[in-house]
Amino acid sequence: MTLKFTVIVPARLASTRLPNKPLADIHGLPMVVRVAQRAALSAATQVVVAADSPEIVMACEAHGIRVLLTQVNHPSGSDRLAEASQLLGLGPQDIVVNVQGDEPLIDPELINEVAALLGKHPLASMSTAAHEIHDIAEFTNPNVVKVVIDQAQMAMYFSRAPIPWWRDGFSKGIDALPQPAALRHIGIYGYRVGFLQSFPKLPQAPIEEGEALEQLRALWHGHKIAVHVIDKAPGPGVDTPEDLARVQTLFRA
Numbered sequence: 001m002t003l004k005f006t007v008i009v010p011a012r013l014a015s016t017r018l019p020n021k022p023l024a025d026i027h028g029l030p031m032v033v034r035v036a037q038r039a040a041l042s043a044a045t046q047v048v049v050a051a052d053s054p055e056i057v058m059a060c061e062a063h064g065i066r067v068l069l070t071q072v073n074h075p076s077g078s079d080r081l082a083e084a085s086q087l088l089g090l091g092p093q094d095i096v097v098n099v100q101g102d103e104p105l106i107d108p109e110l111i112n113e114v115a116a117l118l119g120k121h122p123l124a125s126m127s128t129a130a131h132e133i134h135d136i137a138e139f140t141n142p143n144v145v146k147v148v149i150d151q152a153q154m155a156m157y158f159s160r161a162p163i164p165w166w167r168d169g170f171s172k173g174i175d176a177l178p179q180p181a182a183l184r185h186i187g188i189y190g191y192r193v194g195f196l197q198s199f200p201k202l203p204q205a206p207i208e209e210g211e212a213l214e215q216l217r218a219l220w221h222g223h224k225i226a227v228h229v230i231d232k233a234p235g236p237g238v239d240t241p242e243d244l245a246r247v248q249t250l251f252r253a
Contacts, residue, residue: 005095005115007044010077027251034104041108050084092194105235117226125223127190132181145185155225
């Protein structure tokens with residue numbers, strides 16, 4: 001039986017690095033519409049944008065994208081997802097995949113794989129993805145989140161630090177990469193709805209506050225996160241004006 005799941009795209013108008021980011025034009029369409037259209041190519045039973053403003057709602061409705069207006073003051077995307085899942089009337093065992101609203105080149109098959117992980121791993125509350133790191137600068141960059149997994153491909157830890165630490169190889173500094181390869185975390189998440197709706201109520205974890213990584217809250221409270229490892233890096237997301245220009249060029253091509 002095919003696993004049923006819902007894609008929710010949280011879209012927030014405020015952005016410090018790229019104002020009005022969800023409405024940024026990408027080859028004639030707002031970015032959030034491009035993201036929803038890509039997500040609709042997955043096996044999801046429905047794709048819904050969770051917006052924080054009437055401007056995003058109008059942009060989605062103008063292009064036939066289902067959209068919900070959620071509260072403007074959510075502290076995180078997962079809080080917005082939790083509200084949206086309630087508005088949609090989803091049950092606790094239903095599965096939601098969070099596709100970020102700044103990923104207009106998201107691979108639909110990656111969405112399917114992240115959802116499928118929760119079908120394969122009944123004890124996992126969340127799922128996500130990663131790929132191997134082949135660049136030293138990426139490995140040492142604190143803006144690149146790394147993840148270490150166990151033999152069952154469950155996350156052991158996420159960090160901005162270069163992990164795993166190669167004790168002997170790094171004794172004179174990081175001038176090579178560890179083996180087996182380190183993994184870069186990709187910001188896509190699958191959730192069981194029951195967990196998703198309880199997650200914002202969990203106390204923040206000290207490691208979450210230190211690393212500024214929300215997924216560490218789940219690990220801190222004993223929840224399992226399954227990780228799908230892909231062969232290569234996904235298409236670029238959009239965080240800055242330079243990122244937007246790069247993606248606009250790709251769409252024109």
